[in-house]
Amino acid sequence: MKQVTMTIDGVEVTVEEGTTVIQAASELGIEIPALCHHDAVTPYGACRLCMVEIIKNGRSRLVTSCLYPAEEGLEVKTGSEKVLNVRKGVLELLLSRCPNVKVLQDLAASMGITKPPFEAENADEECIVCGLCARVCRDIVGVSAISLVSRGTHRKIATPFEETSNVCIGCGSCAFLCPTGAVKLEDVGDKRIIHNWKVEFKLKQCKSCGRYFAPEAQLDYLRRTLDLPEDHFELCQDCRVETVEDV
Amino acid sequence: MGQLKAPSELEKVRQDILAKRDSNRPCITMCSGTGCSAYGSEKVFTNFQTLIKEQGLDGQIDLRRTGCHGFCERGVLVVIYPDEICYVQVQPEDVPEIVSSVKDGKIVERLLYVDPVTGDTITRESDIPFYKHQERTVFGNNRRIDPKNIEDYLALGGYSALAKALYQMSPVQVLEEVKKSNLRGRGGGGFPTGRKWETVRNTPSEPKYIIVNCDEGDPGAYMDRSIMEGNPHSVLEGLVIGAYAIGSHEGSIYIRNEYPLAVENVRIAIQQAEDYGFLGKDILGSGFNFKVEINRGGGAFVCGESTALMASLEGEVGEPRAKYIHTAESGLWGKPSNLNNVETFANVPLIINDGASQYEQVGTEGSKGTKIFSLVGKVNNTGLVEVPMGTTLREIIYDIGGGIREGKGYKAVQTGGPSGGVIPESQLDLPIDFDALTKVGSMMGSGGMIVMDETTCMVDIAKYFTTFLEEESCGKCVPCREGLKRMREILAGITEGRGRDEDIATLEHLASVMKDGALCALGQTAPNPVLSTIRYFRDEYEAHIKEKRCPAKACKELISFYIEPDKCQACMICLRNCPVDAISGGKGLIHVIDQDKCTKCGTCLDLCPTRFAAVTKLSGEPVPPPPSEREIVREKRSEQ
Numbered sequence: 001m002k003q004v005t006m007t008i009d010g011v012e013v014t015v016e017e018g019t020t021v022i023q024a025a026s027e028l029g030i031e032i033p034a035l036c037h038h039d040a041v042t043p044y045g046a047c048r049l050c051m052v053e054i055i056k057n058g059r060s061r062l063v064t065s066c067l068y069p070a071e072e073g074l075e076v077k078t079g080s081e082k083v084l085n086v087r088k089g090v091l092e093l094l095l096s097r098c099p100n101v102k103v104l105q106d107l108a109a110s111m112g113i114t115k116p117p118f119e120a121e122n123a124d125e126e127c128i129v130c131g132l133c134a135r136v137c138r139d140i141v142g143v144s145a146i147s148l149v150s151r152g153t154h155r156k157i158a159t160p161f162e163e164t165s166n167v168c169i170g171c172g173s174c175a176f177l178c179p180t181g182a183v184k185l186e187d188v189g190d191k192r193i194i195h196n197w198k199v200e201f202k203l204k205q206c207k208s209c210g211r212y213f214a215p216e217a218q219l220d221y222l223r224r225t226l227d228l229p230e231d232h233f234e235l236c237q238d239c240r241v242e243t244v245e246d247v
Numbered sequence: 248m249g250q251l252k253a254p255s256e257l258e259k260v261r262q263d264i265l266a267k268r269d270s271n272r273p274c275i276t277m278c279s280g281t282g283c284s285a286y287g288s289e290k291v292f293t294n295f296q297t298l299i300k301e302q303g304l305d306g307q308i309d310l311r312r313t314g315c316h317g318f319c320e321r322g323v324l325v326v327i328y329p330d331e332i333c334y335v336q337v338q339p340e341d342v343p344e345i346v347s348s349v350k351d352g353k354i355v356e357r358l359l360y361v362d363p364v365t366g367d368t369i370t371r372e373s374d375i376p377f378y379k380h381q382e383r384t385v386f387g388n389n390r391r392i393d394p395k396n397i398e399d400y401l402a403l404g405g406y407s408a409l410a411k412a413l414y415q416m417s418p419v420q421v422l423e424e425v426k427k428s429n430l431r432g433r434g435g436g437g438f439p440t441g442r443k444w445e446t447v448r449n450t451p452s453e454p455k456y457i458i459v460n461c462d463e464g465d466p467g468a469y470m471d472r473s474i475m476e477g478n479p480h481s482v483l484e485g486l487v488i489g490a491y492a493i494g495s496h497e498g499s500i501y502i503r504n505e506y507p508l509a510v511e512n513v514r515i516a517i518q519q520a521e522d523y524g525f526l527g528k529d530i531l532g533s534g535f536n537f538k539v540e541i542n543r544g545g546g547a548f549v550c551g552e553s554t555a556l557m558a559s560l561e562g563e564v565g566e567p568r569a570k571y572i573h574t575a576e577s578g579l580w581g582k583p584s585n586l587n588n589v590e591t592f593a594n595v596p597l598i599i600n601d602g603a604s605q606y607e608q609v610g611t612e613g614s615k616g617t618k619i620f621s622l623v624g625k626v627n628n629t630g631l632v633e634v635p636m637g638t639t640l641r642e643i644i645y646d647i648g649g650g651i652r653e654g655k656g657y658k659a660v661q662t663g664g665p666s667g668g669v670i671p672e673s674q675l676d677l678p679i680d681f682d683a684l685t686k687v688g689s690m691m692g693s694g695g696m697i698v699m700d701e702t703t704c705m706v707d708i709a710k711y712f713t714t715f716l717e718e719e720s721c722g723k724c725v726p727c728r729e730g731l732k733r734m735r736e737i738l739a740g741i742t743e744g745r746g747r748d749e750d751i752a753t754l755e756h757l758a759s760v761m762k763d764g765a766l767c768a769l770g771q772t773a774p775n776p777v778l779s780t781i782r783y784f785r786d787e788y789e790a791h792i793k794e795k796r797c798p799a800k801a802c803k804e805l806i807s808f809y810i811e812p813d814k815c816q817a818c819m820i821c822l823r824n825c826p827v828d829a830i831s832g833g834k835g836l837i838h839v840i841d842q843d844k845c846t847k848c849g850t851c852l853d854l855c856p857t858r859f860a861a862v863t864k865l866s867g868e869p870v871p872p873p874p875s876e877r878e879i880v881r882e883k884r885s886e887q
Contacts, residue, residue, distance in 0.1 A: 045569045046723050048764045062763045067569045082763055086726070089760025093729035117753075118733050129722065148564070151547065153732050155722030 006074040021065035021076055022050055032078055033087070033107060035094075035179045036130035037066040042139055047130050048090050049107075053077040062086060084111070092117050098125045101180045126182035129155050133174030133183055143167045143221070146174065146197060159197050170194065170201035170215035187212065206236035213237065250524030252532030254410035257401075260523075264402045273308050273349045274328040276390065277337075280315025280476055281469070281508055282630075283322035287339060288312075291323050294342035308349055311399070314389035314477015317631035318377050321360065326372050326390065333372035334358035363627050364649050377628040380646045382609070384617050385593050386470075386633045389477035394512045397519040400480040406525050408596035412488045413533040416599075421492040422448060425595065427603035429615040434460055434551070434588030435663070435692040436768070437614070437681035443585060446575040448493040450583035455495040458560070458579070458586045459486055461502040461509065462544045462551040465664030466715060468695035470619040471589035473631055475502065475509035478593070479516035483539070485592030487525065488599055490537045493585055498537065501556055503544040514541060548719035552767050553578070553586045555721070566721045567767035588693065590619060610636035614680035618691070624660075624698035625652045632696075641675040644698055655700040658799075659783070663692030665712040665719075666772035668779025669705065688779040690772065704801035705784040706791055710738035712776035720769065726761045727770030733757055734777060743804040746792035751781060796867025803847045806866045810851070812837050812874040814861035821851035821862065832877065839873040 002017040008025050015024045020043065022032050034050035037043060045064040052065045055075040062082060077083065091108045096118035098104055108114075131148050134157055138144045145168035149158045159165040170192050175185035184195040192201040192215050203212035204219055213236035223232055235243060251257050275295060279288050295310050316324050321335035325345065332354055334345065341358060348355045360369045362376060369375050372390075392399035400406070412421050426441030447455055459482060463471040474482060482500075490498055502510050517539060520526040528536045542560055549555045550565040557579045559565035578584025594616055598606045607615050614636040620643065622632045627649030634643060640660060644650070651657050659669040662679075668689035670677070677683055681691045699708065717731040734757055737750050758774030765771045781788060790796045797805040810821070810830075815837045822830040822838050829845045832838035838861075840851065855862040 044723075045766060046725070048725050048766070051764060063571065064569060064766075068571050086760050086764035089730075089756065090725050090764060093725055093733065093760075096733070097729055118736070128725070129728070131723075150722070151549075152718055152720040152722045153728060155728065 004070050004072040004074075006070055006072065006076065008076040009078055015070050017070065019070045021052060021054075021063070021068045021070060021074075024070050025052075025065065025076070025078060030078055032065050034066055035103075035128060036132055038132055038136070038177055040140060041132060041135045041177070043067045044131060044135060047094075047128065049087055051083055051086050053080045053083050087111060088113065094128055096120055098128060098180065099123055101126050101128075101182075103180055104128075126180050127157060128180055128182075129157065130179065131157070132177045132179065133157055136173045136177050141169070141171055141173050142225070143169060145169075157196070164198045168194070168197055168199050169218040169221045170199060171218045171221075204233060206239055207234045208239040208243075209236060211236060250522070250527075250529075252524065252529075254407075254414050254531065257406060257410050257531065261401050261404070261407075264398050268402065271329060274311060275308060275345070275349060276311045276313045276326045276328065278314070278316045278322060278324040278390070279312040280319070280389075280473055282315060282319030283324060284508070286322040286336075288323045290339040291325070291337055291342060294339050295346065298342055298346050302346070302350075304346070304350070308346070311393050312395075313392060314394045315473035315631065316372075316390045317383075317386065317473070317633075318375070318628065319630045320628065321630075325358075331371045331373060333360060333370070333375065335360045362649075376649065377630065377632075377647055380642060381633050382617055382635050383633045384597060384609075385481075385590065386474065386478075386619050386631065388481065389473065392478060394477050394479055395515050397480060397516065397523065400478070404600070405480055406484055406523075406531075408599035409484050409487055409525060410531055412491055412599050413531055413535055418448070418492050418494060421488060421599065424603045425492065425598055428598045428606045429603075429613075430591065430594055430598060430606075431614060431681060432588055433590035433594070433618065433693065435690065437691055440587060440591055443575055443587070444489065444493050446573065447495075447583045447585040450576045452576075452583055454497055454582055455493055456579045456582055456584040457486065457490045457493060457495040457498040458556070458584060459498070459500040459589060459592055460551060460553075460556060460586050461500060461506070461589045462556060463506075463589075463693060464503065464548040464551055464719075465693055465695040467623045467697055468621040468664060468693055470621055470631060470694050472506050472509055474589050474593050474619075475506065476512050479509075479513040480520065481593045481596060482513070482589055483516055483520050483526065485595030486539065487530065487537055488595050489585065489587065489592065491535055495585065496536050496538070498539040499542050499560060499579075500539060501542050501544055501550075501560065503550075504546060510541060510543060517541070547721070549721045549767070549769055552769060554767070556586065557584060564721075566723050567769070569766060590694075611678060611680040611683075613682045618679075618694055620694045620696045622648050622696050622698070624696075625655065625700040625703070626650065626698045627652055636680045637678040639676050639678050640670065643679075643696065644675070648698065651698070651700050655702065658699045658701050658703055659705065659708075660699065661689075661697040661708065661712075661776070662695065663690035663775070664695045665715045666690070666769065666775050667692050667695070668775040669699070669708070669783060670779075671783040673783075688782055689775065702799055702801060704742070704797050704799040705780040705787045706738060706741050706797075707799075707801050709776045709780045710735065710742055713738055713773070716769065716773045720773075724764075724766040724770060726764040727766065727773060730757050730761045730765075730770075731773055734774070738777070741788065741791045742797070742802040744791075744795045744802075746788075746795075748792065750792060751785070751788055754781065790867065794867045798866070800864040800866045802866075806847065806864045807842055807870045808840055808845060808847060808849070808851055809863055809865050809870050810838050810840055810855075811861050811863060814859055815879075816859050816861070817879050818856065818859070820854050820856070824850050824854050826850060835879050836877045837874060837879060839877070842870055 005014045032050045036047040043066040045067045050065045051062045088111045095104050095108045096116040099116045099120045134147045145165040172185050175183035186193045190203050190212050201215035204216045219233040323337040325334040325337045430440040431437040461471050544550050547565050550559045552567045553574050555565040555567045574584050617633050617635050619633045623629045661669050684691050713735045717735050720727045722728040758778050761774050790798050800806050829841045830838050852862040
């Protein structure tokens with residue numbers, strides 16, 4: 001693989017071609033804030049927090065570091081005045097949308113924003129419409145139970161026609177990746193409830209230890225797609241490890 | 248008609264068509280563009296057809312439905328050749344008089360155009376000031392051809408540029424010619440077309456796609472629509488030449504679904520072009536293959552953006568993506584894709600036929616050729632206008648547009664669509680081209696031009712465009728989605744009298760975040776209406792904020808309707824027509840508006856007889872209390 005050398009905040013770094021700027025920066029220990037980005041999911045460039053200034057052929061512009069590929073000789077500034085102006089502006093807008101979300105409050109505070117500059121339409125709003133949940137559901141889980149619907153300020157995440165999803169397997173990837181805790185997942189006894197998608201799943205009980213460890217629908221889906229034997233998921237992941245070790 | 252296999256066959260077909268036609272025989276042409284259709288051109292045409300048949304005039308008088316002429320506000324437009332007699336606002340019942348005048352070689356005086364500025368009656372279409380000051384090289388053939396009949400296009404030398412490109416030029420030579428012409432994208436960006444073609448051609452990946460962008464969505468703009476409806480073959484010819492230059496064999500025409508006539512006409516045109524061998528396999532016997540299909544847009548403004556358009560073509564939601572890898576290298580289905588606007592393609596046959604050096608003669612240093620503008624708003628003559636790049640705004644608005652309506656004062660012109668900016672009077676002598684418009688804080692865009700007079704409030708207009716963009720934002724990125732919402736809230740506050748001192752600074756801050764931070768051109772240019780109105784009309788913002796006054800007296804919440812006691816003649820008209828019974832008074836009693844009841848609909852102002860002109864709008868000042876003596880003392884009978 002071809003290697004390219006570039007500088008980030010004055011420090012030289014050599015990475016494989018195809019690496020994104022945000023990944024290259026993290027190799028240097030430079031942390032660039034981002035909310036809609038996750039290494040497991042295709043980059044999207046929606047939250048605009050990870051914007052950096054690049055200088056190329058003597059011309060400077062702002063790009064999203066989660067999408068911009070590392071290039072030979074590229075000069076990157078992660079904290080220039082222009083970068084901080086956009087980052088601060090984006091956080092002001094996000095905090096005004098979701099004033100009670102901790103991660104936004106903390107990020108905003110780090111930029112010196114103590115209170116939302118605009119009035120929230122709904123102070124309980126937690127979703128920033130970054131789309132991570134829908135992307136992981138489509139790209140990694142492969143079921144597309146939820147997606148982004150409507151446009152502009154009406155944009156939101158929903159199941160088709162906002163009805164109970166009949167393809168959701170209850171895996172909880174959406175809740176796991178959600179940066180703001182907007183996806184509400186709850187395991188109660190032998191049930192898993194994901195309130196946002198109005199779904200409820202029966203959890204499978206481990207034959208050995210007796211705990212409820214995963215939705216039956218998810219295990220069925222895995223057995224089906226990976227062509228596993230019928231009794232593959234009789235044990236929870238911990239007990240399975242023990243069984244394997246015993247052998 | 249068999250497929251043509253050589254340029255000589257094309258020329259023969261053209262000669263045959265011309266031989267069938269007698270240019271001295273009277274020909275009644277009627278515009279059948281969308282504007283004239285809305286005025287009832289279909290009925291006018293049927294009447295012509297029936298009458299010509301009834302009177303046995305077939306073969307003596309020709310009848311032709313043409314594309315849009317551009318002077319839409321005067322539709323239905325009828326032009327009689329060879330004398331080019333132009334009738335405006337023709338009604339179905341005018342048809343018998345027109346037909347008999349054609350028979351007798353006379354003119355129907357009452358249907359001729361009367362210049363509202365000079366009062367002169369004008370007979371010939373090209374003498375009408377609206378047309379006289381234009382240079383209609385791209386758009387001009389619209390009025391000569393029936394868009395549903397390829398023979399009309401061939402008669403004017405259609406597809407000869409394609410024959411020339413295929414037989415006398417290599418693809419690279421075509422590319423070089425377009426590069427040399429300095430043709431820039433007419434869709435708004437102004438990117439050099441030849442350079443885009445070159446990138447696509449040189450990207451080592453197959454297949455390559457070529458796409459026509461007819462997703463025109465700017466409010467009030469309909470240039471592309473009129474070309475597509477009126478002269479679809481000119482676009483197809485440019486498209487096939489482009490495909491040949493870049494080495495593409497598959498193309499799409501992306502038309503918004505709200506343009507049914509454009510879809511219909513281009514569908515017919517594609518069929519005819521295939522029948523003649525201008526599309527499909529072995530085009531004109533050259534061995535070059537190219538097929539094209541029509542895709543209808545689903546109704547989102549942002550789908551005119553290249554990456555969103557391509558996502559839409561792939562069946563995905565029409566949302567933009569970052570263009571760090573250009574669509575010219577990786578676009579539709581991840582393949583090199585060339586996207587040009589309708590008008591850009593329509594320029595290509597001209598460049599190939601006349602040569603780049605000829606084409607380059609017209610225009611400015613950085614912008615060559617002509618540009619079609621959609622001139623609308625408060626001007627006397629509205630419609631489509633084609634002028635050389637470098638023409639001044641004053642020439643367009645005053646010479647062609649005939650100046651501001653009702654003798655009011657000019658305030659500004661919004662160019663470049665909703666993401667453009669306003670241009671004040673001080674810049675009227677600006678020679679317009681891509682770069683000059685950007686320099687004054689606006690842009691060329693696709694060529695929308697909305698003229699505003701002194702009664703237009705600049706804060707209100709910024710609010711209008713911001714609201715439009717907020718509704719059309721796809722909502723993917725934060726600065727555009729949330730920024731436009733906040734901008735619109737602030738602007739609404741200012742126009743409703745809730746403006747705060749810090750509002751202008753907040754708007755400017757939001758604008759900087761959107762400009763630098765938004766994902767696509769829609770969001771990056773969305774602050775333009777706000778920034779340009781602040782730049783040129785800051786005093787209007789300040790009047791709203793500090794004095795709660797709307798200088799244009801347009802913002803409802805900041806104005807009051809008031810009846811001046813010394814002018815009111817107690818005629819009862821306003822009183823009887825007020826929809827909320829807010830006006831008190833009676834015969835002989837001066838009328839007074841109850842400000843608490845008034846909904847500011849303006850009916851009283853509209854209906855007060857102009858000879859009294861007693862109703863006025865007040866802004867930023869208290870409404871005087873009603874007069875203590877309401878009875879009108881008439882010393883002598885007024886001259887009413």
